[in-house]
Amino acid sequence: MVVLTGETLTILQAKQVLDEDAFVSASLDSLKRVEKSREAVDRIVDQKKVVYGITTGFGKFSDVLIDSQDVEALQWNLIHSHACGVGDPFPEVVSRAMVLLRANALLKGFSGVRPVVIETLLELLNAHIHPVIPQQGSLGASGDLAPLSHLALVVMGEGEVFYKGQKMPAIDALNKEGIQPVTLKAKEGLALINGTQAMTAMGVVNYMEAEQLAYQVDAVASLTLEGLQGIEEAFDHRVHEVRGYRQQCEVAKRIRHMISGSQLTTKQGELRVQDAYSLRCIPQVHGASWQALDYVKEKLEIEMNAATDNPLIFDEGESVISGGNFHGQPIAFAMDFMKIAVAELANISERRIERLVNPQLNDLPAFLSPVPGLQSGAMIMQYCAASLVSENKTLAHPASVDSIPSSANQEDHVSMGTIGSRHAHQIIQNVRRVVAIELICALQAVEYRGVDRMASFTRAIYEEVRQLIPSITQDRVFSKDIEKAASWLKDVNWPSFMKKHLSMNQTKGEFK
Incomplete structure:
Protein backbone atom coordinates (compact mmCIF):
# COMPACT_ATOMS: atom_id res chain seq x y z
CA MET A 1 0.00 0.00 0.00
CA VAL A 2 1.15 3.53 -0.77
CA VAL A 3 0.15 6.22 1.76
CA LEU A 4 0.08 9.75 0.34
CA THR A 5 1.15 12.64 2.54
CA GLY A 6 1.57 15.39 -0.03
CA GLU A 7 5.27 15.47 0.82
CA THR A 8 6.91 12.09 0.32
CA LEU A 9 5.77 10.50 -2.95
CA GLN A 47 -17.38 37.03 4.53
CA LYS A 48 -17.57 37.93 0.83
CA LYS A 49 -13.88 38.71 0.62
CA VAL A 50 -12.37 39.43 -2.78
CA VAL A 51 -9.99 36.52 -3.46
CA TYR A 52 -8.92 35.35 -6.89
CA GLY A 53 -10.59 32.17 -8.06
CA ILE A 54 -12.84 31.94 -5.02
CA THR A 55 -14.99 35.04 -5.37
CA THR A 56 -13.68 36.28 -8.72
CA GLY A 57 -13.47 35.02 -12.28
CA PHE A 58 -10.35 33.51 -13.79
CA GLY A 59 -7.47 34.72 -15.93
CA LYS A 60 -8.35 38.06 -17.48
CA PHE A 61 -11.67 37.87 -15.60
CA SER A 62 -9.87 38.11 -12.25
CA ASP A 63 -11.35 41.56 -11.71
CA VAL A 64 -14.94 40.30 -12.10
CA LEU A 65 -16.56 39.69 -8.72
CA ILE A 66 -18.81 36.66 -8.31
CA ASP A 67 -21.85 36.65 -6.04
CA SER A 68 -21.68 34.08 -3.24
CA GLN A 69 -24.78 32.32 -4.57
CA ASP A 70 -22.96 31.68 -7.85
CA VAL A 71 -19.73 30.13 -6.59
CA GLU A 72 -20.84 26.58 -7.43
CA ALA A 73 -21.95 27.64 -10.90
CA LEU A 74 -18.57 29.32 -11.31
CA GLN A 75 -16.80 25.99 -10.72
CA TRP A 76 -19.16 24.10 -13.05
CA ASN A 77 -18.65 26.66 -15.78
CA LEU A 78 -14.90 26.62 -15.26
CA ILE A 79 -14.53 22.86 -15.77
CA HIS A 80 -16.85 22.69 -18.77
CA SER A 81 -15.39 25.69 -20.56
CA HIS A 82 -11.80 24.57 -19.97
CA ALA A 83 -12.32 20.98 -21.13
CA CYS A 84 -10.96 21.82 -24.57
CA GLY A 85 -8.46 19.00 -24.99
CA VAL A 86 -8.16 17.49 -28.46
CA GLY A 87 -6.38 14.61 -30.15
CA ASP A 88 -5.69 11.07 -29.05
CA PRO A 89 -6.03 10.38 -25.32
CA PHE A 90 -3.01 10.05 -23.08
CA PRO A 91 -2.02 6.42 -22.45
CA GLU A 92 -4.12 4.97 -19.67
CA VAL A 93 -1.09 4.70 -17.36
CA VAL A 94 -0.51 8.45 -17.75
CA SER A 95 -4.13 9.20 -16.89
CA ARG A 96 -3.73 7.02 -13.78
CA ALA A 97 -0.59 8.95 -12.88
CA MET A 98 -2.43 12.27 -13.22
CA VAL A 99 -5.09 11.18 -10.73
CA LEU A 100 -2.37 10.03 -8.32
CA LEU A 101 -0.38 13.25 -8.57
CA ARG A 102 -3.40 15.53 -8.33
CA ALA A 103 -4.54 13.77 -5.15
CA ASN A 104 -1.06 14.01 -3.64
CA ALA A 105 -0.77 17.73 -4.43
CA LEU A 106 -4.14 18.52 -2.88
CA LEU A 107 -3.15 16.64 0.28
CA LYS A 108 -0.49 19.24 0.97
CA GLY A 109 -3.32 21.35 2.41
CA PHE A 110 -2.77 24.63 0.56
CA SER A 111 -5.57 24.30 -1.99
CA GLY A 112 -8.80 24.65 -0.03
CA VAL A 113 -10.68 21.59 -1.27
CA ARG A 114 -12.90 19.38 0.85
CA PRO A 115 -11.56 15.93 1.79
CA VAL A 116 -14.32 14.33 -0.32
CA VAL A 117 -12.66 15.59 -3.50
CA ILE A 118 -9.40 13.83 -2.65
CA GLU A 119 -11.19 10.74 -1.40
CA THR A 120 -13.01 10.51 -4.73
CA LEU A 121 -9.73 10.73 -6.62
CA LEU A 122 -8.37 7.88 -4.49
CA GLU A 123 -11.51 5.84 -5.12
CA LEU A 124 -10.98 6.27 -8.85
CA LEU A 125 -7.39 5.07 -8.50
CA ASN A 126 -8.21 2.02 -6.42
CA ALA A 127 -11.12 1.05 -8.68
CA HIS A 128 -8.92 1.49 -11.76
CA ILE A 129 -11.22 4.08 -13.29
CA HIS A 130 -9.04 6.29 -15.46
CA PRO A 131 -10.24 9.48 -17.13
CA VAL A 132 -10.03 9.73 -20.91
CA ILE A 133 -7.82 12.81 -21.29
CA PRO A 134 -6.95 14.24 -24.73
CA GLN A 135 -3.22 14.87 -25.15
CA GLN A 136 -3.28 18.22 -26.91
CA GLY A 137 -4.38 21.62 -25.72
CA SER A 138 -2.16 22.61 -22.79
CA LEU A 139 0.28 25.54 -22.81
CA GLY A 140 2.04 24.26 -19.71
CA ALA A 141 1.28 27.31 -17.58
CA SER A 142 -1.81 28.47 -15.72
CA GLY A 143 -1.70 24.78 -15.04
CA ASP A 144 -2.42 21.97 -17.46
CA LEU A 145 -5.88 23.46 -17.70
CA ALA A 146 -7.40 21.52 -20.58
CA PRO A 147 -6.14 18.03 -19.67
CA LEU A 148 -6.94 18.40 -15.97
CA SER A 149 -10.43 19.68 -16.80
CA HIS A 150 -11.16 16.34 -18.43
CA LEU A 151 -9.97 14.69 -15.21
CA ALA A 152 -12.21 16.98 -13.16
CA LEU A 153 -15.23 16.10 -15.32
CA VAL A 154 -14.91 12.50 -14.16
CA VAL A 155 -14.89 13.56 -10.51
CA MET A 156 -18.18 15.29 -11.32
CA GLY A 157 -19.55 12.13 -12.93
CA GLU A 158 -19.15 13.43 -16.47
CA GLY A 159 -16.78 12.80 -19.36
CA GLU A 160 -15.40 9.41 -20.33
CA VAL A 161 -13.18 6.85 -18.63
CA PHE A 162 -11.20 3.72 -19.30
CA TYR A 163 -12.57 0.94 -17.11
CA LYS A 164 -11.79 -2.77 -17.33
CA GLY A 165 -10.43 -2.45 -20.85
CA GLN A 166 -13.33 -0.41 -22.19
CA LYS A 167 -14.02 3.25 -22.81
CA MET A 168 -17.37 4.32 -21.39
CA PRO A 169 -19.25 7.27 -19.88
CA ALA A 170 -17.76 8.08 -16.48
CA ILE A 171 -21.09 7.84 -14.68
CA ASP A 172 -21.50 4.21 -15.77
CA ALA A 173 -18.14 3.21 -14.28
CA LEU A 174 -18.76 5.22 -11.11
CA ASN A 175 -22.14 3.52 -10.66
CA LYS A 176 -20.58 0.08 -11.10
CA GLU A 177 -18.09 0.85 -8.31
CA GLY A 178 -20.55 2.71 -6.07
CA ILE A 179 -18.65 6.00 -6.29
CA GLN A 180 -20.68 9.17 -5.84
CA PRO A 181 -19.98 12.10 -8.19
CA VAL A 182 -18.91 15.32 -6.48
CA THR A 183 -20.64 18.67 -6.83
CA LEU A 184 -17.72 21.07 -6.75
CA LYS A 185 -17.84 23.90 -4.23
CA ALA A 186 -15.94 27.19 -4.13
CA LYS A 187 -12.36 26.95 -5.46
CA GLU A 188 -12.48 23.18 -5.94
CA GLY A 189 -12.70 23.27 -9.73
CA LEU A 190 -9.77 25.67 -9.90
CA ALA A 191 -7.77 23.54 -7.45
CA LEU A 192 -8.30 20.46 -9.61
CA ILE A 193 -7.10 22.01 -12.86
CA ASN A 194 -4.54 24.61 -11.79
CA GLY A 195 -1.40 22.49 -11.72
CA THR A 196 1.34 20.73 -13.67
CA GLN A 197 0.06 17.19 -13.23
CA ALA A 198 -0.38 16.39 -16.94
CA MET A 199 3.21 17.17 -17.88
CA THR A 200 4.52 15.69 -14.63
CA ALA A 201 2.48 12.50 -14.96
CA MET A 202 3.70 12.07 -18.52
CA GLY A 203 7.20 12.85 -17.25
CA VAL A 204 7.03 10.20 -14.53
CA VAL A 205 5.92 7.54 -17.01
CA ASN A 206 8.62 8.73 -19.41
CA TYR A 207 11.26 8.45 -16.71
CA MET A 208 10.25 4.92 -15.74
CA GLU A 209 10.46 3.81 -19.37
CA ALA A 210 13.67 5.73 -20.06
CA GLU A 211 15.39 4.37 -16.96
CA GLN A 212 14.75 0.77 -17.99
CA LEU A 213 15.79 1.52 -21.57
CA ALA A 214 19.03 3.15 -20.42
CA TYR A 215 19.98 0.01 -18.51
CA GLN A 216 19.02 -2.17 -21.46
CA VAL A 217 21.07 -0.23 -23.98
CA ASP A 218 24.16 -1.05 -21.88
CA ALA A 219 23.27 -4.73 -22.19
CA VAL A 220 22.60 -4.59 -25.93
CA ALA A 221 25.84 -2.67 -26.44
CA SER A 222 27.61 -5.50 -24.59
CA LEU A 223 26.20 -7.97 -27.12
CA THR A 224 27.44 -5.73 -29.92
CA LEU A 225 30.90 -5.63 -28.34
CA GLU A 226 30.97 -9.42 -28.58
CA GLY A 227 29.63 -9.43 -32.12
CA LEU A 228 32.34 -6.98 -33.19
CA GLN A 229 35.10 -8.44 -31.00
CA GLY A 230 35.39 -5.16 -29.10
CA ILE A 231 38.37 -4.27 -26.94
CA GLU A 232 37.87 -4.75 -23.20
CA GLU A 233 40.47 -2.25 -21.97
CA ALA A 234 38.27 0.72 -22.94
CA PHE A 235 36.12 -0.18 -19.93
CA ASP A 236 38.95 -0.43 -17.40
CA HIS A 237 37.90 1.30 -14.19
CA ARG A 238 41.04 3.45 -14.12
CA VAL A 239 40.14 5.15 -17.39
CA HIS A 240 36.79 6.29 -16.02
CA GLU A 241 37.81 7.10 -12.48
CA VAL A 242 40.38 9.63 -13.64
CA ARG A 243 37.66 11.59 -15.40
CA GLY A 244 35.45 11.57 -12.35
CA TYR A 245 31.85 11.23 -13.58
CA ARG A 246 29.98 8.78 -11.37
CA GLN A 247 27.51 7.75 -14.08
CA GLN A 248 30.29 7.08 -16.59
CA CYS A 249 32.04 4.86 -14.05
CA GLU A 250 28.81 2.98 -13.36
CA VAL A 251 28.19 2.28 -17.06
CA ALA A 252 31.75 1.03 -17.50
CA LYS A 253 31.35 -1.21 -14.47
CA ARG A 254 28.10 -2.67 -15.80
CA ILE A 255 29.69 -3.35 -19.18
CA ARG A 256 32.71 -5.04 -17.55
CA HIS A 257 30.46 -7.41 -15.66
CA MET A 258 28.14 -8.01 -18.60
CA ILE A 259 31.02 -9.18 -20.80
CA SER A 260 32.84 -10.97 -17.99
CA GLY A 261 34.02 -14.39 -19.16
CA SER A 262 33.43 -13.66 -22.83
CA GLN A 263 35.75 -15.31 -25.31
CA LEU A 264 34.49 -13.03 -28.09
CA THR A 265 35.80 -9.69 -26.82
CA THR A 266 39.50 -8.98 -27.39
CA LYS A 267 42.51 -7.38 -25.78
CA GLN A 268 44.14 -4.16 -26.90
CA GLY A 269 46.44 -4.89 -29.85
CA GLU A 270 45.12 -8.42 -30.37
CA LEU A 271 43.06 -7.55 -33.45
CA ARG A 272 43.30 -3.76 -33.42
CA VAL A 273 44.72 -1.07 -31.19
CA GLN A 274 41.45 0.74 -30.49
CA ASP A 275 37.78 0.62 -31.44
CA ALA A 276 35.58 3.21 -33.07
CA TYR A 277 33.94 5.74 -30.77
CA SER A 278 30.52 4.03 -30.84
CA LEU A 279 32.16 1.12 -29.01
CA ARG A 280 35.02 2.72 -27.12
CA CYS A 281 32.99 5.67 -25.82
CA ILE A 282 29.91 3.78 -24.61
CA PRO A 283 30.51 4.74 -20.94
CA GLN A 284 31.14 8.39 -21.81
CA VAL A 285 28.00 8.73 -23.95
CA HIS A 286 25.61 6.50 -22.01
CA GLY A 287 26.96 7.98 -18.78
CA ALA A 288 26.19 11.51 -19.94
CA SER A 289 22.61 10.46 -20.70
CA TRP A 290 22.41 9.05 -17.17
CA GLN A 291 23.52 12.41 -15.78
CA ALA A 292 20.58 14.03 -17.54
CA LEU A 293 18.17 11.33 -16.36
CA ASP A 294 19.33 11.81 -12.77
CA TYR A 295 18.55 15.52 -13.13
CA VAL A 296 15.11 14.70 -14.54
CA LYS A 297 14.33 12.33 -11.68
CA GLU A 298 15.26 14.96 -9.11
CA LYS A 299 12.98 17.59 -10.67
CA LEU A 300 10.09 15.16 -11.11
CA GLU A 301 10.17 14.07 -7.47
CA ILE A 302 10.12 17.69 -6.35
CA GLU A 303 7.18 18.47 -8.63
CA MET A 304 5.29 15.33 -7.61
CA ASN A 305 5.13 16.76 -4.08
CA ALA A 306 4.61 20.41 -5.01
CA ALA A 307 1.66 22.73 -4.46
CA THR A 308 1.11 23.99 -7.99
CA ASP A 309 -2.31 25.64 -7.96
CA ASN A 310 -3.30 29.25 -7.41
CA PRO A 311 -4.13 30.93 -5.12
CA LEU A 312 -2.51 29.13 -2.19
CA ILE A 313 -3.91 29.27 1.33
CA PHE A 314 -1.51 29.79 4.23
CA ASP A 315 -1.83 30.24 8.00
CA GLU A 316 -5.31 28.73 8.13
CA GLY A 317 -6.64 31.36 5.75
CA GLU A 318 -4.95 34.41 7.18
CA SER A 319 -2.93 34.65 3.98
CA VAL A 320 -4.30 33.75 0.55
CA ILE A 321 -1.62 34.49 -2.02
CA SER A 322 -1.81 34.53 -5.80
CA GLY A 323 1.42 33.27 -7.28
CA GLY A 324 2.67 31.30 -10.23
CA ASN A 325 3.49 27.77 -9.05
CA PHE A 326 1.37 26.43 -11.91
CA HIS A 327 4.07 27.53 -14.35
CA GLY A 328 5.66 24.41 -15.79
CA GLN A 329 9.10 25.78 -16.63
CA PRO A 330 11.09 23.42 -14.35
CA ILE A 331 9.43 20.35 -15.87
CA ALA A 332 9.55 21.83 -19.37
CA PHE A 333 13.34 22.09 -19.10
CA ALA A 334 13.55 18.60 -17.60
CA MET A 335 11.51 17.08 -20.42
CA ASP A 336 13.58 18.83 -23.07
CA PHE A 337 16.74 17.62 -21.36
CA MET A 338 15.30 14.09 -21.29
CA LYS A 339 14.48 14.26 -25.00
CA ILE A 340 18.06 15.08 -25.91
CA ALA A 341 19.59 12.55 -23.51
CA VAL A 342 17.41 9.63 -24.60
CA ALA A 343 17.68 10.51 -28.29
CA GLU A 344 21.46 10.31 -27.93
CA LEU A 345 21.20 6.69 -26.83
CA ALA A 346 19.65 5.96 -30.23
CA ASN A 347 22.22 8.08 -32.07
CA ILE A 348 25.11 5.96 -30.84
CA SER A 349 23.10 2.73 -31.08
CA GLU A 350 22.43 3.37 -34.76
CA ARG A 351 26.16 3.83 -35.34
CA ARG A 352 26.78 0.44 -33.73
CA ILE A 353 24.13 -1.05 -36.00
CA GLU A 354 26.02 0.37 -38.97
CA ARG A 355 29.21 -1.28 -37.75
CA LEU A 356 27.38 -4.59 -37.41
CA VAL A 357 25.97 -4.58 -40.96
CA ASN A 358 28.57 -2.72 -43.04
CA PRO A 359 31.04 -5.18 -44.62
CA GLN A 360 33.60 -2.39 -44.92
CA LEU A 361 33.66 -2.04 -41.13
CA ASN A 362 33.75 -5.70 -40.03
CA ASP A 363 34.57 -9.22 -41.16
CA LEU A 364 30.99 -10.51 -40.88
CA PRO A 365 28.78 -11.43 -43.85
CA ALA A 366 27.58 -8.28 -45.59
CA PHE A 367 24.46 -6.95 -43.83
CA LEU A 368 24.47 -10.17 -41.77
CA SER A 369 22.81 -11.80 -44.75
CA PRO A 370 22.70 -15.62 -44.96
CA VAL A 371 23.31 -15.31 -48.71
CA PRO A 372 24.72 -11.83 -49.43
CA GLY A 373 23.36 -10.46 -52.69
CA LEU A 374 20.52 -12.91 -53.07
CA GLN A 375 19.21 -11.95 -49.64
CA SER A 376 19.41 -8.45 -48.15
CA GLY A 377 19.56 -9.52 -44.51
CA ALA A 378 19.62 -6.60 -42.07
CA MET A 379 20.28 -3.93 -44.71
CA ILE A 380 16.95 -2.14 -44.38
CA MET A 381 16.80 -2.54 -40.63
CA GLN A 382 19.63 -0.03 -40.53
CA TYR A 383 17.58 2.25 -42.80
CA CYS A 384 14.72 2.03 -40.30
CA ALA A 385 17.04 2.88 -37.41
CA ALA A 386 18.44 5.85 -39.33
CA SER A 387 14.90 7.09 -40.01
CA LEU A 388 13.91 6.86 -36.35
CA VAL A 389 17.08 8.66 -35.28
CA SER A 390 16.40 11.42 -37.77
CA GLU A 391 12.80 11.78 -36.56
CA ASN A 392 14.10 12.08 -33.00
CA LYS A 393 16.26 15.01 -34.00
CA THR A 394 13.10 16.92 -34.95
CA LEU A 395 11.22 15.86 -31.81
CA ALA A 396 14.21 16.78 -29.61
CA HIS A 397 13.93 20.46 -30.54
CA PRO A 398 13.25 22.14 -27.17
CA ALA A 399 9.57 22.88 -26.63
CA SER A 400 10.50 25.19 -23.76
CA VAL A 401 12.11 27.80 -26.02
CA ASP A 402 8.66 28.66 -27.33
CA SER A 403 6.00 30.76 -25.65
CA ILE A 404 2.77 32.36 -26.78
CA PRO A 405 0.55 34.75 -24.79
CA SER A 406 -2.97 33.80 -23.74
CA SER A 407 -5.95 35.14 -21.80
CA ALA A 408 -5.78 38.61 -23.37
CA ASN A 409 -2.06 38.81 -22.55
CA GLN A 410 -2.61 38.34 -18.82
CA GLU A 411 -0.85 35.00 -19.14
CA ASP A 412 1.92 36.25 -21.37
CA HIS A 413 4.63 33.61 -20.87
CA VAL A 414 4.05 29.86 -20.88
CA SER A 415 6.30 26.79 -20.71
CA MET A 416 4.98 24.36 -23.33
CA GLY A 417 6.11 21.66 -20.91
CA THR A 418 3.26 19.32 -21.76
CA ILE A 419 4.28 19.37 -25.41
CA GLY A 420 7.84 18.60 -24.31
CA SER A 421 6.68 15.65 -22.20
CA ARG A 422 4.61 14.25 -25.07
CA HIS A 423 7.51 14.54 -27.49
CA ALA A 424 9.79 12.87 -24.95
CA HIS A 425 7.38 9.93 -24.87
CA GLN A 426 7.50 9.64 -28.67
CA ILE A 427 11.29 9.74 -28.61
CA ILE A 428 11.44 6.95 -26.04
CA GLN A 429 9.29 4.71 -28.25
CA ASN A 430 11.56 5.45 -31.22
CA VAL A 431 14.72 4.81 -29.22
CA ARG A 432 13.41 1.49 -27.98
CA ARG A 433 12.89 0.37 -31.58
CA VAL A 434 16.41 1.46 -32.53
CA VAL A 435 17.81 -0.53 -29.60
CA ALA A 436 15.60 -3.46 -30.68
CA ILE A 437 17.24 -3.34 -34.12
CA GLU A 438 20.70 -3.31 -32.55
CA LEU A 439 19.65 -6.28 -30.43
CA ILE A 440 18.54 -8.28 -33.49
CA CYS A 441 21.74 -7.47 -35.38
CA ALA A 442 23.97 -8.20 -32.39
CA LEU A 443 22.32 -11.58 -31.85
CA GLN A 444 23.00 -12.47 -35.46
CA ALA A 445 26.60 -11.33 -35.22
CA VAL A 446 27.37 -13.42 -32.15
CA GLU A 447 25.94 -16.45 -33.90
CA TYR A 448 28.58 -16.07 -36.58
CA ARG A 449 31.24 -15.69 -33.87
CA GLY A 450 30.08 -18.61 -31.73
CA VAL A 451 27.31 -18.56 -29.14
CA ASP A 452 29.24 -20.97 -26.93
CA ARG A 453 31.95 -18.31 -26.50
CA MET A 454 29.60 -15.62 -25.16
CA ALA A 455 29.62 -14.20 -21.64
CA SER A 456 27.07 -15.85 -19.36
CA PHE A 457 24.98 -12.68 -19.07
CA THR A 458 24.82 -11.93 -22.78
CA ARG A 459 24.15 -15.61 -23.43
CA ALA A 460 21.09 -15.35 -21.16
CA ILE A 461 19.76 -12.48 -23.28
CA TYR A 462 20.49 -14.47 -26.43
CA GLU A 463 18.58 -17.51 -25.23
CA GLU A 464 15.56 -15.54 -24.04
CA VAL A 465 15.19 -13.35 -27.14
CA ARG A 466 15.80 -16.27 -29.50
CA GLN A 467 12.58 -17.80 -28.17
CA LEU A 468 10.80 -14.82 -29.75
CA ILE A 469 12.97 -14.03 -32.76
CA PRO A 470 14.62 -16.82 -34.74
CA SER A 471 17.98 -16.57 -36.41
CA ILE A 472 18.07 -14.94 -39.84
CA THR A 473 18.34 -17.90 -42.20
CA GLN A 474 16.08 -16.41 -44.85
CA ASP A 475 14.83 -12.92 -45.64
CA ARG A 476 11.46 -12.28 -44.03
CA VAL A 477 9.25 -9.40 -42.89
CA PHE A 478 11.64 -7.97 -40.30
CA SER A 479 9.12 -5.37 -39.13
CA LYS A 480 7.54 -8.09 -37.01
CA ASP A 481 10.89 -8.97 -35.46
CA ILE A 482 11.60 -5.33 -34.59
CA GLU A 483 8.24 -4.94 -32.86
CA LYS A 484 8.69 -8.22 -30.96
CA ALA A 485 12.12 -7.15 -29.76
CA ALA A 486 10.82 -3.71 -28.77
CA SER A 487 7.92 -5.30 -26.87
CA TRP A 488 10.32 -7.58 -25.03
CA LEU A 489 12.47 -4.61 -24.02
CA LYS A 490 9.40 -2.75 -22.76
CA ASP A 491 7.68 -5.61 -20.97
CA VAL A 492 10.51 -7.68 -19.49
CA ASN A 493 10.97 -7.26 -15.75
CA TRP A 494 14.48 -5.93 -16.17
CA PRO A 495 15.46 -5.67 -12.48
CA SER A 496 14.48 -9.33 -12.02
CA PHE A 497 16.33 -10.34 -15.18
CA MET A 498 19.45 -8.54 -13.99
CA LYS A 499 19.22 -10.02 -10.51
CA LYS A 500 18.81 -13.52 -11.91
CA HIS A 501 21.61 -13.35 -14.43
CA LEU A 502 24.04 -10.74 -13.10
CA SER A 503 23.52 -10.35 -9.32
CA MET A 504 23.74 -6.60 -9.47
CA ASN A 505 22.34 -3.54 -7.82
CA GLN A 506 21.48 -1.74 -11.04
CA THR A 507 20.55 1.58 -9.45
CA LYS A 508 24.15 2.11 -8.33
CA GLY A 509 25.97 0.03 -10.90
CA GLU A 510 27.19 -2.18 -8.06
CA PHE A 511 27.39 -5.94 -7.98
CA LYS A 512 26.66 -8.22 -5.08
Missing part, protein backbone atom coordinates in the same frame (compact mmCIF):
# COMPACT_ATOMS: atom_id res chain seq x y z
CA THR A 10 8.66 8.98 -4.92
CA ILE A 11 9.00 7.59 -8.42
CA LEU A 12 9.46 4.14 -6.89
CA GLN A 13 6.11 4.48 -5.09
CA ALA A 14 4.51 5.83 -8.27
CA LYS A 15 5.77 2.75 -10.08
CA GLN A 16 4.11 0.57 -7.44
CA VAL A 17 0.81 2.32 -8.09
CA LEU A 18 1.10 2.50 -11.87
CA ASP A 19 2.66 -0.88 -12.67
CA GLU A 20 1.88 -3.02 -9.64
CA ASP A 21 -1.60 -1.69 -8.77
CA ALA A 22 -0.71 -0.85 -5.17
CA PHE A 23 -3.64 0.35 -3.05
CA VAL A 24 -3.49 4.10 -2.33
CA SER A 25 -4.66 5.93 0.78
CA ALA A 26 -4.18 9.33 2.40
CA SER A 27 -2.45 9.92 5.72
CA LEU A 28 -4.58 11.22 8.57
CA ASP A 29 -2.30 14.21 9.14
CA SER A 30 -2.62 15.31 5.53
CA LEU A 31 -6.42 15.09 5.65
CA LYS A 32 -6.42 17.27 8.79
CA ARG A 33 -4.44 19.92 6.88
CA VAL A 34 -6.96 19.68 4.06
CA GLU A 35 -9.85 20.28 6.47
CA LYS A 36 -8.18 23.38 7.94
CA SER A 37 -7.55 24.77 4.48
CA ARG A 38 -11.17 24.17 3.49
CA GLU A 39 -12.45 26.02 6.55
CA ALA A 40 -10.51 29.05 5.34
CA VAL A 41 -12.24 28.95 1.94
CA ASP A 42 -15.64 28.73 3.56
CA ARG A 43 -14.88 31.79 5.68
CA ILE A 44 -13.78 33.75 2.61
CA VAL A 45 -17.07 32.96 0.87
CA ASP A 46 -19.16 33.71 3.96
